[in-house]
Amino acid sequence: GENVEQHPSTLSVQEGDSAVIKCTYSDSASNYFPWYKQELGKRPQLIIDIRSNVGEKKDQRIAVTLNKTAKHFSLHITETQPEDSAVYFCAASKSQGNLIFGKGTKLSVKP
Amino acid sequence: DAGVIQSPRHEVTEMGQEVTLRCKPISGHDYLFWYRQTMMRGLELLIYFNNNVPIDDSGMPEDRFSAKMPNASFSTLKIQPSEPRDSAVYFCASRDGRGGFEQYFGPGTRLTVT
Numbered sequence: 001g002e003n004v005e006q007h008p009s010t011l012s013v014q015e016g017d018s019a020v021i022k023c024t025y026s027d028s029a030s031n032y033f034p035w036y037k038q039e040l041g042k043r044p045q046l047i048i049d050i051r052s053n054v055g056e057k058k059d060q061r062i063a064v065t066l067n068k069t070a071k072h073f074s075l076h077i078t079e080t081q082p083e084d085s086a087v088y089f090c091a092a093s094k095s096q097g098n099l100i101f102g103k104g105t106k107l108s109v110k111p
Numbered sequence: 112d113a114g115v116i117q118s119p120r121h122e123v124t125e126m127g128q129e130v131t132l133r134c135k136p137i138s139g140h141d142y143l144f145w146y147r148q149t150m151m152r153g154l155e156l157l158i159y160f161n162n163n164v165p166i167d168d169s170g171m172p173e174d175r176f177s178a179k180m181p182n183a184s185f186s187t188l189k190i191q192p193s194e195p196r197d198s199a200v201y202f203c204a205s206r207d208g209r210g211g212f213e214q215y216f217g218p219g220t221r222l223t224v225t
Contacts, residue, residue, distance in 0.1 A: 032212045043202060043216040044154070089154060093212060098144070098167055101154040 002027040004092050006102025013080050014110055021105045023090035024072040030092040033066060033073045034099070038087045047088075048075070080109045113137075115217035117203050123223045129191040132220045135184055136205030144204040144214060145178055145188050154202075160186065161208065193224045 003026040013019050025033075034049035050057045050064045050073065057064050061080075066073040077084055087106050091099040116135040124130055136143045144159040158168040163180045171178070175194070180186040190197055200221050204214040 034213070043218050045216070046213050049211075049213065098156055098159050099214060100156070103153045 002030060002092055002094075002100040004090060004100050004102040006090050006105060008105060009103065010106045010108070012108045012110065015080060015082060017080055019075075019077045019080055019084070019107055019109075021075045021088055021090070021107075022072060023074070023092075023102050024070075025092040025100075026071065027092070027094070028068075028071065029094050032093040033064070034091050034093075035062075035064060035075050036089045036091065036101075038089065038104075040086075044089060077107075080107075082109050082111050085109045115203055115205050115215055117201075117217035117220050119220060120218060121221045121223075123225065124193055125225055126194055127192045128224075129189065130193045130197075130222060130224075132188040132201050132203075132222070134186045134188070134203030134217060136186070136203070137207075137215055138184070139207060140205035140215075141183070141208045142206040142214075143180060143186050144206070145186070146202040146204065146216075148200045148202060148219070149198075157188070190222075193222075195224045198222055198224050 006023045031052040035047050036044035037047045038044045048059050048062050048064050050066050061078050063076045085108050087104045089104045090102040093099045118133045141162050145157040146154050148154045157170045158178045160180045178188045200219045202219045203217045206214045
């Protein structure tokens with residue numbers, strides 16, 4: 001079955017710096033790659049996603065890149081702000097929709 | 112739309128007791144997922160339904176866990192008997208299979224088994 005590895009497990013940056021989180025997946029049939037943000041005590045919420053027919057997608061300060069050949073995808077957050085502090089999860093899925101999540105990255109943005 | 116609704120939000124029970132968690136998906140969504148989140152194991156898919164039919168229950172840890180979806184508006188996850196290692200946050204999520212792949216999570220139920 002699918003396996004998703006996520007790195008790093010913790011990341012600390014200064015406000016205004018960029019943050020990059022990387023994930024690899026094992027199943028070449030996976031075609032949907034979402035990123036979820038989970039604040040403390042809250043539910044995971046989708047922040048951006050990408051499908052396998054696209055190499056990059058941007059939404060304001062966040063972007064996701066996908067390398068299908070290498071089976072890895074990354075989340076990039078630019079101009080980080082304290083409110084970006086949270087746990088971020090990557091996931092992979094085939095079209096039927098059951099998401100396999102990475103273990104999460106705790107991002108801390110220091111003012 | 113009210114979003115995915117879960118109840119109770121918190122549950123504290125003693126080992127050996129039966130626990131029932133409830134979920135109401137977003138109206139019109141035909142997929143429903145149950146996840147468990149712990150520090151050690153992260154977010155794990157337990158089971159998911161499509162049109163009220165269980166599609167994949169390979170994540171259900173053992174026979175003590177069971178899930179049902181009697182209609183499109185309601186699902187339950189039952190643990191009988193409960194054990195301390197079942198302590199976790201249980202999330203329900205739903206998706207509209209006609210649209211994109213986004214799953215919408217409920218607020219979760221924090222279960223503590225003493």
